[in-house]
Amino acid sequence: MACSKRILLGLAGAALAATLTAAVAGESDPAVAGSALVICADPANLPYSNEAREGFENKIAALLADDLHAELKYFWFAEHKTFLRRTLLDKRCDAVVSVPAGLPGIAATKPYFASSYVVVTRAGDERRFTSFDDPWLRDARIGLQLVGNEGATTPPAVALSSRGFNQHITAFPMWSEDGDKNPQGRIVDAVADGSIDVAFVWGPFGGYFAKAHDAALRVEPITSDPQRPDLAFVFPMAIGVRKTDTAFRDRLQEALDRHSAEIATILRDNGVPTVAVEAPPSTADASQQGAPELTR
Amino acid sequence: MTASGSNPVAYTTSSRRRRIALGMLLACVALPSSAWAENSDAAEQTDIQSTAATTPPAGAASVQAAVAAPQGAAAPVQTTADWTTAGGTPQGTRFSALTDITPANAGTLVEEFAYPTGTKGSHQGSPLVVGKVMYVVTPFPNKLIALDLTHPGKALWTFNPQPAGYARGLTCCDIVNRGAAYADGLVVYTLLDGNVVAVNALTGTQVWRTKVAEPWNGETLNTAPIIVNGKVIFGSSGSEMGVRGSVRALDLKTGKLLWQAYATGPDSEVLIGANFHPYFAKDRGANLGVSTWPGTLWKQGGGTSWAWITYDPELNLIFYGTSQPGTFNPDMRPGENKWAASIFARNPDTGKAVWAYQLVPHDNWDYDAVNEDTVVDLQIGGVTRKVIVHFNKNGFVYILDRATGQLISANPFSFANWATGIDLKTGLPQVVAAKDTHQGVVTQNICPSAFGAKDWEYSTFSPSTKLFYFGAFNMCMNYEPLKVEYIAGTPFTGASLGMGPGAGGNMGEFVAFDPIKGKRAWSIKEPLPVFGGALATAGNVVFYGTLDKQFKAVDANTGKLLLSKQLECGVASAPITFKGPDGKQRVAITTGLGFINGGFAGGPCPAGSTFGDGSEAQSALPQGQAAVNFGASHPAAAVAAPATSGYVHVYKLP
Numbered sequence: 001m002a003c004s005k006r007i008l009l010g011l012a013g014a015a016l017a018a019t020l021t022a023a024v025a026g027e028s029d030p031a032v033a034g035s036a037l038v039i040c041a042d043p044a045n046l047p048y049s050n051e052a053r054e055g056f057e058n059k060i061a062a063l064l065a066d067d068l069h070a071e072l073k074y075f076w077f078a079e080h081k082t083f084l085r086r087t088l089l090d091k092r093c094d095a096v097v098s099v100p101a102g103l104p105g106i107a108a109t110k111p112y113f114a115s116s117y118v119v120v121t122r123a124g125d126e127r128r129f130t131s132f133d134d135p136w137l138r139d140a141r142i143g144l145q146l147v148g149n150e151g152a153t154t155p156p157a158v159a160l161s162s163r164g165f166n167q168h169i170t171a172f173p174m175w176s177e178d179g180d181k182n183p184q185g186r187i188v189d190a191v192a193d194g195s196i197d198v199a200f201v202w203g204p205f206g207g208y209f210a211k212a213h214d215a216a217l218r219v220e221p222i223t224s225d226p227q228r229p230d231l232a233f234v235f236p237m238a239i240g241v242r243k244t245d246t247a248f249r250d251r252l253q254e255a256l257d258r259h260s261a262e263i264a265t266i267l268r269d270n271g272v273p274t275v276a277v278e279a280p281p282s283t284a285d286a287s288q289q290g291a292p293e294l295t296r
Numbered sequence: 297m298t299a300s301g302s303n304p305v306a307y308t309t310s311s312r313r314r315r316i317a318l319g320m321l322l323a324c325v326a327l328p329s330s331a332w333a334e335n336s337d338a339a340e341q342t343d344i345q346s347t348a349a350t351t352p353p354a355g356a357a358s359v360q361a362a363v364a365a366p367q368g369a370a371a372p373v374q375t376t377a378d379w380t381t382a383g384g385t386p387q388g389t390r391f392s393a394l395t396d397i398t399p400a401n402a403g404t405l406v407e408e409f410a411y412p413t414g415t416k417g418s419h420q421g422s423p424l425v426v427g428k429v430m431y432v433v434t435p436f437p438n439k440l441i442a443l444d445l446t447h448p449g450k451a452l453w454t455f456n457p458q459p460a461g462y463a464r465g466l467t468c469c470d471i472v473n474r475g476a477a478y479a480d481g482l483v484v485y486t487l488l489d490g491n492v493v494a495v496n497a498l499t500g501t502q503v504w505r506t507k508v509a510e511p512w513n514g515e516t517l518n519t520a521p522i523i524v525n526g527k528v529i530f531g532s533s534g535s536e537m538g539v540r541g542s543v544r545a546l547d548l549k550t551g552k553l554l555w556q557a558y559a560t561g562p563d564s565e566v567l568i569g570a571n572f573h574p575y576f577a578k579d580r581g582a583n584l585g586v587s588t589w590p591g592t593l594w595k596q597g598g599g600t601s602w603a604w605i606t607y608d609p610e611l612n613l614i615f616y617g618t619s620q621p622g623t624f625n626p627d628m629r630p631g632e633n634k635w636a637a638s639i640f641a642r643n644p645d646t647g648k649a650v651w652a653y654q655l656v657p658h659d660n661w662d663y664d665a666v667n668e669d670t671v672v673d674l675q676i677g678g679v680t681r682k683v684i685v686h687f688n689k690n691g692f693v694y695i696l697d698r699a700t701g702q703l704i705s706a707n708p709f710s711f712a713n714w715a716t717g718i719d720l721k722t723g724l725p726q727v728v729a730a731k732d733t734h735q736g737v738v739t740q741n742i743c744p745s746a747f748g749a750k751d752w753e754y755s756t757f758s759p760s761t762k763l764f765y766f767g768a769f770n771m772c773m774n775y776e777p778l779k780v781e782y783i784a785g786t787p788f789t790g791a792s793l794g795m796g797p798g799a800g801g802n803m804g805e806f807v808a809f810d811p812i813k814g815k816r817a818w819s820i821k822e823p824l825p826v827f828g829g830a831l832a833t834a835g836n837v838v839f840y841g842t843l844d845k846q847f848k849a850v851d852a853n854t855g856k857l858l859l860s861k862q863l864e865c866g867v868a869s870a871p872i873t874f875k876g877p878d879g880k881q882r883v884a885i886t887t888g889l890g891f892i893n894g895g896f897a898g899g900p901c902p903a904g905s906t907f908g909d910g911s912e913a914q915s916a917l918p919q920g921q922a923a924v925n926f927g928a929s930h931p932a933a934a935v936a937a938p939a940t941s942g943y944v945h946v947y948k949l950p
Contacts, residue, residue: 032950040318042784042785045784045785048785078834079783079784079785080783080784082781083782083783083784084782085891098785099782100780100782100787101780102780103780103781103782103787104779104780104792144624145786146596146623147783147784147786147788148540152781152783152788152790153624153625154629154787154788155788155789157624157625157628158625158627158628160628161624161625161627161628162627164590165638166590166591166593166628166629166630166632167590167591168591169590169591169592169593169624169628170592171538171593171595171596171623171624173514173538174786175784184784201785202785202786204785205785205786230777230789231789232780232788232789233782235787237787296880
């Protein structure tokens with residue numbers, strides 16, 4: 001027998017959120033009052049979160065904690081790698097505010113927003129992105145997120161490499177020194193200042209960091225590459241909890257449902273570009289229909 | 297893959313160690329062993345069989361230092377009373393002259409003491425012994441503990457370097473450390489925060505600390521240095537953040553940086569010059585570290601050297617290998633991608649490359665080349681050849697002339713179906729197209745798995761039996777794309793690698809391999825992959841530890857099990873042997889598993905977070921001051937259960 005049982009048993013733990021899930025389903029759960037909602041979050045990863053609680057995850061968490069009458073607490077851990085394993089799965093905290101729907105090994109609410117990879121160009125640049133087949137991409141200076149983890153590659157990078165557009169790639173690491181603010185924004189700044197011509201970035205980073213450049217930059221969603229139907233560019237996002245905490249997850253779902261309008265506002269105010277929520281990308285979805293709505 | 301690049305279908309790789317583990321933990325696919333129906337004729341997975349016993353050379357125990365003699369009667373390459381470097385000998389043979397322990401009495405070994413390191417996580421380094429003191433480096437926060445062997449269970453001091461950052465668990469990286477090296481009164485080792493530190497072996501005070509790497513740029517240090525000609529030489533880790541791998545040398549006395557040789561880039565940075573003479577035509581040309589990459593992607597070329605460096609004092613050459621290109625998918629980087637997955641021979645004084653051999657150009661299976669290159673002289677075809685022997689992750693054992701880089705042989709030592717063989721004329725693997733991985737396509741039954749047939753666990757060579765011994769993995773994998781993955785708040789679709797045992801159903805094995813015959817002498821099936829290294833002695837006993845918490849001794853000739861001691865946690869390191877203060881032989885091994893190797897064994901052991909519970913990092917002291925605690929003894933009693941710390945266990949004859 002191979003690895004699965006032993007490993008998963010090693011990871012599954014008692015639901016520490018038991019106090020939050022103990023009692024009765026319903027509007028406001030008395031068992032939750034006085035308990036803590038412990039969120040796993042990155043201490044320096046805007047627009048998601050930071051210790052100053054300025055990120056959209058911070059604001060959504062505050063909303064949910066208030067709804068659940070729970071004290072909001074954080075376990076801070078940088079999302080560099082092994083984030084879930086060292087936080088949620090290690091029972092240091094009980095919920096992650098945004099995880100992609102369909103992420104294996106955890107339980108999640110229904111997706112409450114979706115974002116996509118975006119293409120960032122200068123507003124004055126006549127070269128516009130229509131697809132990865134655009135010939136101008138071959139000679140353009142392209143910026144890509146370096147997500148690390150030994151060879152992990154974002155969908156735009158795969159699409160570009162399929163076409164051999166690899167001569168003018170600049171990689172932008174996701175993080176840097178302690179105290180260095182917002183390294184994830186450098187890729188967007190690089191478009192604005194002309195050091196690169198186009199950046200392919202995950203939506204929340206693209207949208208958030210482009211705000212500072214206002215009308216100087218275009219941020220447009222990418223939802224698919226027709227030549228590569230196996231690549232997902234749109235990711236619905238949900239709240240993630242441990243697999244055994246489904247009652248807690250249901251409570252969070254109810255809170256989400258009660259506050260969907262406010263959450264949409266929080267996302268917009270933080271520059272997160274959203275698209276219509278589709279089904280979780282558990283398999284390749286070659287039939288993405290309809291124009292996405294880009295909201296900022 | 298051919299040198300001209302892969303087919304156009306992209307591959308979003310997730311075949312990397314840590315993410316493999318995450319993929320396993322979170323999306324593990326249970327595969328019945330019957331799925332791996334293929335058996336290899338080439339790799340004889342025989343159970344224990346006797347081979348003709350060879351008697352140890354007379355007087356082996358009395359031989360001195362671990363240096364091969366120049367022409368004429370070669371002095372055996374072996375350790376004696378002390379253990380001063382990860383590989384035992386500079387040549388990396390991990391072979392000891394000590395003969396107190398034999399197959400007749402190994403079964404009677406008793407534990408003399410067990411000392412807690414005070415740290416959780418994967419304990420991947422071996423202890424050192426110099427005279428009457430044992431030195432142990434812990435995983436982060438990388439304390440150095442000096443144990444008083446005259447008072448078992450007592451520490452003389454603990455040096456706490458308090459590596460920087462990591463407050464609140466902020467970390468970019470894995471937290472292991474592969475141990476220290478000793479020379480000239482200094483114990484030298486690397487710190488996770490990118491420093492190298494030298495500690496006075498007597499007093500435990502810091503002599504120097506040099507910062508060479510920046511972890512927030514992705515480069516970290518966790519590797520064991522070697523000390524050669526008054527120079528501390530070591531590689532680095534963290535190719536995933538676009539760091540170019542390099543090997544550096546610091547002056548042993550001052551810690552000053554003397555040279556740095558990159559794995560990619562122009563020849564001037566790879567330290568390739570007029571004296572460079574690669575054996576194969578495919579490895580010749582100017583600035584291949586640039587031209588075998590598109591655009592400027594060599595700048596994120598990876599190719600770190602995070603395992604072992606070995607040394608031939610005769611030729612004055614160091615040998616080490618480089619890892620895979622760490623960044624982007626293979627289709628972003630068509631070309632051979634030099635010098636990833638390569639073995640380098642360099643002059644340790646200048647760092648200049650003498651030869652290099654790229655084993656797998658443009659690899660996409662994570663078959664890196666960081667495993668040790670053991671320096672041995674072997675009788676091949678009736679002639680003494682000066683070689684290095686390298687058991688690669690890809691299942692082939694490469695024997696190379698260490699002066700010229702000529703590939704003498706490359707036989708499979710484990711079942712491999714990704715290639716049918718290695719062409720000795722060209723040095724290229726004959727890749728099986730069906731085992732290439734492609735984005736969007738399930739590729740089944742790739743052997744070895746991305747963990748490799750043998751990973752970095754240190755092998756040992758016995759000049760008595762002329763066999764290599766090492767822990768190995770017996771796993772194959774299915775490449776299954778389209779799982780959602782998530783890093784730093786960025787989702788993407790990657791792949792999961794369903795891992796399962798190879799033929800036989802066991803996930804690991806301990807192998808004795810005859811490098812001359814090019815086949816196994818015997819092997820021992822282990823239920824779990826063997827992540828720890830091995831040790832051989834002139835007493836004809838071989839030692840290793842397992843993930844399932846066993847400390848084992850086997851007969852070097854026959855593989856017969858002599859001893860199996862229960863430990864409180866599994867083993868991810870290689871044992872050492874040394875003379876105790878009473879002049880009698882001891883064997884020591886560390887325990888402690890982290891998330892990756894622990895994932896095979898029911899979880900990390902000791903359990904619980906490696907951050908917090910006393911192992912939480914504090915903020916760094918200014919200018920690299922460090923705390924030294926004196927005393928701190930623990931009674932030589934049984935380990936408390938359940939364990940809350942890794943341990944070093946020391947065994948002796950009763």
